[in-house]
Amino acid sequence: MEDVHRSGCPINLTLEVLGDRWSLIVIRDIMFGNRRHFREILQNSEEKIASNILADRLKRLVERGLLTREDDPSHKQKAIYSLTEMSIRLIPIFAEMGAWGNRFLPVSEELSIRAQLLEEGGRPLWEDFMQELRVLHLHVPRDPDKPSVFDRLRAAYLEVVARKAAAE
Amino acid sequence: MEDVHRSGCPINLTLEVLGDRWSLIVIRDIMFGNRRHFREILQNSEEKIASNILADRLKRLVERGLLTREDDPSHKQKAIYSLTEMSIRLIPIFAEMGAWGNRFLPVSEELSIRAQLLEEGGRPLWEDFMQELRVLHLHVPRDPDKPSVFDRLRAAYLEVVARKAAAE
DNA sequence: TTCAACCGATTGCTAAACGCAACCGGTTTT
DNA sequence: AAAACCGGTTGCGTTTAGCAATCGGTTGAA
Numbered sequence: 001m002e003d004v005h006r007s008g009c010p011i012n013l014t015l016e017v018l019g020d021r022w023s024l025i026v027i028r029d030i031m032f033g034n035r036r037h038f039r040e041i042l043q044n045s046e047e048k049i050a051s052n053i054l055a056d057r058l059k060r061l062v063e064r065g066l067l068t069r070e071d072d073p074s075h076k077q078k079a080i081y082s083l084t085e086m087s088i089r090l091i092p093i094f095a096e097m098g099a100w101g102n103r104f105l106p107v108s109e110e111l112s113i114r115a116q117l118l119e120e121g122g123r124p125l126w127e128d129f130m131q132e133l134r135v136l137h138l139h140v141p142r143d144p145d146k147p148s149v150f151d152r153l154r155a156a157y158l159e160v161v162a163r164k165a166a167a168e
Numbered sequence: 169m170e171d172v173h174r175s176g177c178p179i180n181l182t183l184e185v186l187g188d189r190w191s192l193i194v195i196r197d198i199m200f201g202n203r204r205h206f207r208e209i210l211q212n213s214e215e216k217i218a219s220n221i222l223a224d225r226l227k228r229l230v231e232r233g234l235l236t237r238e239d240d241p242s243h244k245q246k247a248i249y250s251l252t253e254m255s256i257r258l259i260p261i262f263a264e265m266g267a268w269g270n271r272f273l274p275v276s277e278e279l280s281i282r283a284q285l286l287e288e289g290g291r292p293l294w295e296d297f298m299q300e301l302r303v304l305h306l307h308v309p310r311d312p313d314k315p316s317v318f319d320r321l322r323a324a325y326l327e328v329v330a331r332k333a334a335a336e
Numbered sequence: 337t338t339c340a341a342c343c344g345a346t347t348g349c350t351a352a353a354c355g356c357a358a359c360c361g362g363t364t365t366t
Numbered sequence: 367a368a369a370a371c372c373g374g375t376t377g378c379g380t381t382t383a384g385c386a387a388t389c390g391g392t393t394g395a396a
Contacts, residue, residue, distance in 0.1 A: 005274070006214075006215035006216070007214040007215045007276075007279065008274065008275050008276025008279045008280070009196075009214060009215075009269075009275070009276075009279040009280075010265070010266040010267075010268075010269030010270045010273065010275045010279065010280050010283040011192060011193070011196050011262060011265055011266055011269060011283070012193060012214070012215055012269075013269045013273035013274065013275060014265045014266075014268060014269035014273065015189055015192060015193065015265075016189070017273070019187065019188060019189040019192070020187060020188065020189070020382090020383095021183055021184070021187040021188070021383085022383090024179060024183060024187070025179070025180060025183065028177075028179050037343085037344085038343075038344050038345070039342075039343065039344075042344095046174075046175040046177060046180070047174035047175045047177075047180055048174070049384095050383085050384055050385060050386090051344085051345070051346085052345080052346070052347085052383090052384080052385090053383070053384070054344095054345090055344075055345050055346080056382095056383095058344095058345095065272075075342095075343075075392075075393075076343090076391085076392060076393090077342085077343040077344065077391070077392055077393085078342095078343065078344080078392095079343090079344065079345095086272050089268060089271070089272070090268065092264040092267075092268075093261065093264045093265055093268060094179060095264075096260040096261045096263075096264050097178070097179055097182045097183075097261055098178040098179055098182075099178075099260075100178075100182055100257060100258065100260075100261060101177075101178030101179060101180075101181045101182035102178045103257070104233075104254050104257075105178065105181035105182065105185070106173070106176065106181065107176050107177070107178045107181060108175075108176025108177075111175065111176045111177040111178065112176070112177075112178050115178040115179070188353090189354090190354095205372085205373085206372075206373050206374070207371075207372065207373075207374095210373095217355095218354080218355055218356065218357090219373085219374070219375085220354090220355080220356090220374080220375070220376085221353095221354070221355070222374090223373075223374055223375080224353095226373095226374095243363075243364075243371095243372075244362085244363060244364090244372085245362070245363055245364085245371085245372040245373065246363095246372065246373080247372090247373065247374095
């Protein structure tokens with residue numbers, strides 16, 4: 001834990017927490033991929049994160065309040081990682097970063113569809129998604145009338161993958 | 169220049185460009201501090217960036233299309249760094265990162281006022297500011313009827329500084 | 337009961353990036 | 367002629383990234 005900061009600027013402080021090449025990747029996979037276990041994050045990693053890096057980031061993110069770690073009651077060795085309110089509120093940053101990357105960088109079609117939906121849905125969709133993440137990660141009761149944003153994003157992704165597979 | 173990417177995910181690609189502790193700091197100072205010369209960025213740096221790091225980041229950001237570098241006609245040794253459309257469109261990301269840092273991290277009052285204004289102004293203010301940055305950096309003609317967002321942010325900052333100084 | 341698969345990491349190692357301080361040759365100002 | 371300023375560069379020690387192999391304990395199936 002570092003107690004000294006380079007400056008009190010919000011941008012700088014945010015970079016001191018998230019300014020590296022892996023922290024947001026880990027949170028993204030927990031958030032959008034609903035991966036909750038170490039091995040689950042490790043093996044499904046699109047970017048092939050190394051296990052020591054993953055272990056280090058999970059530890060740091062827990063220390064800094066962006067994740068929590070609990071024992072899985074169904075398996076003595078399993079740990080469950082969950083988002084916190086702090087990390088759930090990264091959704092607008094993810095949405096804007098996704099939109100920016102989508103516009104300016106060589107994204108692949110199947111991985112850009114989620115960013116596109118998040119951008120088009122705008123803040124109302126982000127709020128729905130954040131509320132849904134609170135249900136999944138913070139033990140908040142679910143509103144049964146709300147359709148699942150998580151499922152919508154996932155369905156859109158699978159649709160693109162299936163279409164591309166069919167086209168080959 | 170790296171031609172191989174870890175994945176085609178927009179978040180990942182954005183992190184490959186901006187995922188370090190200095191790139192966004194440099195852009196922030198050019199953008200919000202209107203610093204256009206090497207020494208100007210270096211000496212006014214709130215976070216005390218080292219000259220070799222600054223040189224490296226400026227070079228990388230120019231290579232990747234986030235900045236341009238021109239000779240200053242008034243001084244044979246001076247270089248002018250300018251934002252591009254690509255970096256101007258980082259404004260929403262800065263705004264969301266600032267808002268998030270403001271909410272969750274130990275920001276200082278005088279450095280947080282800009283983030284607060286950007287958050288409260290929302291997308292219409294961001295659009296105004298982006299248009300203003302195009303005038304300053306991309307040689308786009310100025311609309312004389314628009315009040316300057318840049319000046320508004322700066323005035324708000326100076327007001328807080330002055331109030332804090334008077335209170336001591 | 338045995339055994340393979342799985343669990344969250346850890347270790348040992350090399351390479352790359354960070355960060356500090358001193359310095360460079362040229363230009364402009366005084 | 368001297369001092370200040372210009373955009374960097376160099377040397378060097380420290381920290382972080384990244385890869386591959388491995389660990390001891392747990393679990394589920396045969």
